[in-house]
Amino acid sequence: MSRVHDVAVVGGGLLGAAIAWGLARLGQKVIVLDEGDVARRASRANFALVWVQGKGLGLPPYARWSVEASRQWPTLAEALREQTGLDVHYQRPGGFHICLSEAELDARRQLIEQMYAQGAPNDYGLEMVDRSELEKALPEIGPDVVGASYSPHDGHVNSLRTFRAFHAGLRDFGADYRASHDVDRIEPQPGGGFVLHTSGGRIEAAKVVLAAGNGNERLAPQVGLFAPMMPTRGQIIVTERVKPFLHYPLGTLRQTDEGTVMIGDSKEEILDDRETRVPVTTVMADRARRTFPLLNRLNVVRTWSGIRVMTRDGFPIYDQSASAPGAFVACCHSGVTLASMHALELAPRIRDGGLGGPPSSFSARRFADAPETLLNADAAV
Amino acid sequence: MSVLHSDSYDLVVVGAGPAGIAAAAAAAAAGASTLLLDENAGPGGQVWRGLTTTPLTNREMLGKDYWDGEAELGKLRASGAEVIHRATVWSIDPSLQVGVSHGGSSRIVQARKIVVATGAMERPFPIPGWTLPGVMTAGAAQTMLKSSGLVPSEPTVIAGQGPLFWLLAGQILRMGGRIDVMLDTTPKGQLAAALPKAFGFLTTPYFRKGLKMLAEVRSKVRIVKHVTRIEAHGEGQLDRVTWETAGGKRGEMASRLLLLHQGVVPNVNLAMSVGAAHDWDKQQLCWRPRLDEDGQSTVPGLYIAGDGAGIGGVGVALARGRVAAHAALTAMGRKAPASGLSAARAELAKANRGREFLDLLYKPAEQFRIPEGDTIVCRCEEVRARDILSAVEIGASGPNQLKAYLRTGMGPCQGRLCGLTVTELMAKARGTTPEQIGYYRLRAPVKPLMLSELADLPQEPAAVKAVVR
Amino acid sequence: MTPMFSHIPADQRPTLEIFVDGQSVQARRGDTVAAALLASGLDVRRDSAVSGVPRLPYCMMGVCFECLVTINGVGNRQGCLIPVEPGMQVEIQRGKRELGK
Incomplete structure (x- = not known):
């Protein structure tokens, strides 16, 4: 069987593009199969935080993976800038999670204690900050703010420009990007390799990486993998551009490098991303103006909703198939935060044919209902 | 409220x-x-x-x-x-x-x-220099005329085509306003193409009014026909308009105001x-x-x-x-x-006569709808035609992916002034049709509103639960 | 600077005073802020929020957002939709809006 492509990456979002870019950078012949213009695309609907605090409660390796992602981001940003000339504006000033009541503050304090109790990464630095200290960093906060948690690893980035930079970089590396190639079926070939049946035709590749977000759930079993997903809907409010006033990202509010203010984040079970719901944006807007009363008179220019890519337990899944070696799956919620790891850490392992090291902590074998094929897959990892 | x-x-x-x-x-x-x-x-x-x-x-x-x-x-x-x-x-x-x-x-x-x-x-009219102060739509001038009795008083060029193009010129002249030259962009031969559909139009009152209007304007203003290229020039302010005709003739005019119109x-x-x-x-x-x-x-x-x-x-x-x-x-x-709906339907059928002729006659030319090079497409985010073409090259398949790459349509006008241009430009670049390319996905608020207006609305328990965790 | 637009003689509406960056301007009752600015003869170009290039109103019908001005201390208002009122304080915007304005 002739194979023009070393790897077919299913999904051209931020996660797929990061892995594809990492592979193409290593000289792999990559083809990226993507949906069309209208798609449930978390890469276009995200909050653009590179966020560490609070992640990994219940799975300590995820906290370490996130800290490492934050450490690797400058390397990624620089590589993208060098190749494409695009400044993705990664900044790591540290970030705050704001609490608007004593109850919220208690819950936050508890979370932090649990993080340390389970064994936090070295130099984790996550701590509670009281109101008077917070005022020094954020002088504009309103009277309802009672305190915050702070992590020095937290930051943010221009995620849309990152998305564009990956795609510009992919083109520069000679990767083949195919829009409107929705993947319907993947067939492992006897003797290795894969045939992918897409809405744009048949594609062959030696390896396949499933990076289709929530779509991984349907595709994974076709190649002996498992990706239980539990998507939720999130809504975002965006204001007009204002002169810089906010120099730290907050968990639910940040000022972009372009000057707009983004306000998040909601969680609903409804999975229709075409509509936005006013009652939900009302609560978000109210919390934002309680945080910064000066936001009251800013104009909202857009609101939108997006479907979160979310695994059932919220932690990433990385696996290679035992029954069809060369088939990999990667899904996670934090495609922005983990982009550095996907491009710089995961891609080389996929090229080399195995997922040893830190990614091996994120196998879907942790789920009680994981299929037999996966449970007996030690050899493949 | x-x-x-x-x-x-x-x-x-x-x-x-x-x-x-x-x-x-x-x-x-x-x-x-x-x-x-x-x-x-x-x-x-x-x-x-x-x-x-x-x-x-x-x-x-x-x-x-x-x-x-x-x-x-x-x-x-x-x-x-x-x-x-x-x-x-x-x-x-x-x-x-x-x-x-x-x-x-x-x-x-x-x-x-x-x-x-x-x-x-008004249809976007993306020519080089159309964001310069002093370049406005003809509709803008008509708005000022009707609501404020304001007419152009400095050297003025009107460019474009369509009924409003002539109507506005007639109104400005009648009120003592100034027009120095009119650049008619109706493509050569378009009248011949439209004539087979003219019967409906000839039987409407628009026909008689239209002829009178044209004659009045033509007798008073210099008109350049079959204009194929228009550029607005100036440093931070319009000071000159240049043009070219289908016959290859070039012209220019020192000007403070350029009014553009190519239909609505x-x-x-x-x-x-x-x-x-x-x-x-x-x-x-x-x-x-x-x-x-x-x-x-x-x-x-x-x-x-x-x-x-x-x-x-x-x-x-x-x-x-x-x-x-x-x-x-x-x-x-x-x-x-009882008669309401049927009477209204009959009124509608009658009113529709003649439209096809006007549509064909005043179909705007491609070069005024699909710009190239440095011409700005998205005025709010200051995105140029060549930026859009390079985004298409890295795989942008439609307006929504383009938005993610370049922020087109993300400014306060929410795509109103660039949406049609983006669709047609991408269709041309990808060798497909506008319907295949599609349009921006639009969501509320369709006009900006203050955050406090959103925040002050009643809060529903389910919505609170979706946000406060 | 002579204004690009002038009132026709038949316009006999009463005038009222507004202030543009502190300067007194006689506007006509019923004019929108954008129309009054264009008829004032002042340099009323704003600087764009993205690159700071000069802009003036384009459509005058509420769709283009080129007429954004600060009115009575509130920024980014559509001058073409808001009628002038006596004593109104109008500021020409320089780049992005400021928080709290």
Whole structure:
């Protein structure tokens, strides 16, 4: 069987593009199969935080993976800038999670204690900050703010420009990007390799990486993998551009490098991303103006909703198939935060044919209902 | 918002131009509780702008077509419809809840049926230098003329084509305003192409009026025909316009004001944000909502009337407004005057005559719709044609992916001034059709509103649960 | 600077005073802020929020957002939709809006 492509990456979002870019950078012949213009695309609907605090409660390796992602981001940003000339504006000033009541503050304090109790990464630095200290960093906060948690690893980035930079970089590396190639079926070939049946035709590749977000759930079993997903809907409010006033990202509010203010984040079970719901944006807007009363008179220019890519337990899944070696799956919620790891850490392992090291902590074998094929897959990892 | 009398109405009409006025008047007269919301300071929309306040009280100046609006407005006043001006509708959801901003605060109003009559806007005219101060739309000049009695007083160039192009010139001249040259961009041979469709047009009153208007303007102003290229020049301010004709002749004019016009297109933002399906109109080169014969869109209970339903002019707008109102009344089970719907349908059929001829005659040329090189496409985010072409090269397959890459359509105008250009430019670059390329996915708010207006709305427990964790 | 637009003689509406960056301007009752600015003869170009290039109103009908001004201390208002009122304080915007303005 002739194979023009070393790897077919299913999904051209931020996660797929990061892995594809990492592979193409290593000289792999990559083809990226993507949906069309209208798609449930978390890469276009995200909050653009590179966020560490609070992640990994219940799975300590995820906290370490996130800290490492934050450490690797400058390397990624620089590589993208060098190749494409695009400044993705990664900044790591540290970030705050704001609490608007004593109850919220208690819950936050508890979370932090649990993080340390389970064994936090070295130099984790996550701590509670009281109101008077917070005022020094954020002088504009309103009277309802009672305190915050702070992590020095937290930051943010221009995620849309990152998305564009990956795609510009992919083109520069000679990767083949195919829009409107929705993947319907993947067939492992006897003797290795894969045939992918897409809405744009048949594609062959030696390896396949499933990076289709929530779509991984349907595709994974076709190649002996498992990706239980539990998507939720999130809504975002965006204001007009204002002169810089906010120099730290907050968990639910940040000022972009372009000057707009983004306000998040909601969680609903409804999975229709075409509509936005006013009652939900009302609560978000109210919390934002309680945080910064000066936001009251800013104009909202857009609101939108997006479907979160979310695994059932919220932690990433990385696996290679035992029954069809060369088939990999990667899904996670934090495609922005983990982009550095996907491009710089995961891609080389996929090229080399195995997922040893830190990614091996994120196998879907942790789920009680994981299929037999996966449970007996030690050899493949 | 204390001025609103109720939180729910049988019919909410958005836009107080001819279609909205006609719809609201018909519905309220038949006894339906009716709310008409309009973002301008007074009624009339664009065509009857300033109807109750214009300083041009000499009736000759704006002509009979303009003052015909008074009779329609009279019917509205007599109908008992509630009319609120400077009220901006920023959201409609599929359950027909209307988010409206007025006087710095917002309310949500429940409608049983809605007529969207948000009219038309001028087609984008992306030529080199069109963002320079001193370059405006012809419609802008007409707005200032009607509502403020303002006419150009410095060296002025008008460029483009279409009925308004000539009408505006005639009005400015009649009022002592200044026009130095008119650049007619109607492509060579287009009249011949349109003539087979002229019969309908020849039997309308527009034909006679049109001829008179053309003759009047031609006798007073220098007209350059078959213009194929126009550029606006200046450092931070327009000071010169250059052009080229199909015959290869070049010209230039020192100028403070350049007025551009190449027809009008439906203002689709509100209807699209509700989720009403739109199709590409190959004749008028724009999106138009998919409607049934009574103007109901693919969103049940949401009717679209007026130029927002497809460009047709005043007569068509009035008729569509009445058709939509009567159909909505019938659908609500109200006893509308038996003849109402059929009379309105007959009026609409008559008003539609002649449109095809105008569409063919004034189809704007490709080079004025699909710019190249450094010409700005998205005025808000300052995105140029060549940026869009390079985004297409890295795989942008449509306007939404483009938005992610370049921020086109993300500024305060929410794509109104770049959307059509982006669709047509991408279609050309990808060798496909505008309907294949599609349009921006639009969502509320369709006009900016203050954060406090959103924050002050009532909070529902389920919504609180979705946010506070 | 002579204004690009002038009132026709037949316009006999009463005037009222507004202030543009502190300077007194006689506007006509019923004019929108944008129309009054264009008729004032002042340099009323704003600087764009993205690159700071000069802009003036383009459509005058509420769709283009080129007429954004600060009115009575509130930024980014559509001058073409708001009628002038006596004593109104109008500021020409320089780049992005400021928080709290």
